[in-house]
Amino acid sequence: MALVNRIARLFKADFHAVLDQLEEPEQLLRQSIRDMEDEIDAGAARVADANGELAELAARRAELAATIGRIDGELDLCFESGRDELARSLVCRKLEAERLAKHVASRIMAAETWLDDFGRQMREQREALESLKQKADVFASVTSPRRHPDRGNDRLACDAAIGDDEIEIALLREKAARTPA
Secondary structure: OHHHHHHHHHHHHHHHHHHHHHOOHHHHHHHHHHHHHHHHHHHHHHHHHHHHHHHHHHHHHHHHHHHHHHHHHHHHHHHHHOOHHHHHHHHHHHHHHHHHHHHHHHHHHHHHHHHHHHHHHHHHHHHHHHHHHHHHHHHHHHHOOEEOOOOOOEEOOOOOOOOHHHHHHHHHHHHHHHOOO
């Protein structure tokens, strides 16, 4: 049974190697970038929808505040005229409006929290997209040879490999720039 498992694993590995060679990494990278851009666009649409809903909620809150103010004026008039029965129905309407105003306020807070969190996620996605685009540009320049403008022979447009000594020198520069004199 172990021999059959080993042969099956060998076929799987060979099959995956063939698939890896069939796939074009540059095409896959470009498709990933397009997918990320589509996801960011969809997120921007969701943010726009949420901002629209937030504006509607704010308008509803203002409307409720005006209603409560109007009811308070009517209650003053009822109490001055001694119309307690009429005041009772106004108090009921005021309580309903206040309860609805609290509900609207909680929905506004939830929408603002969601917008903050989602906005942070969108910024992170945009940063990841920009990073991926930069890596794709480097990958494209490394994988496709171009002619250097000053030289006639084929050379890579840039050498993306960074040596350990370059890293050490850059690290020392960064430390020196941040160390107080």
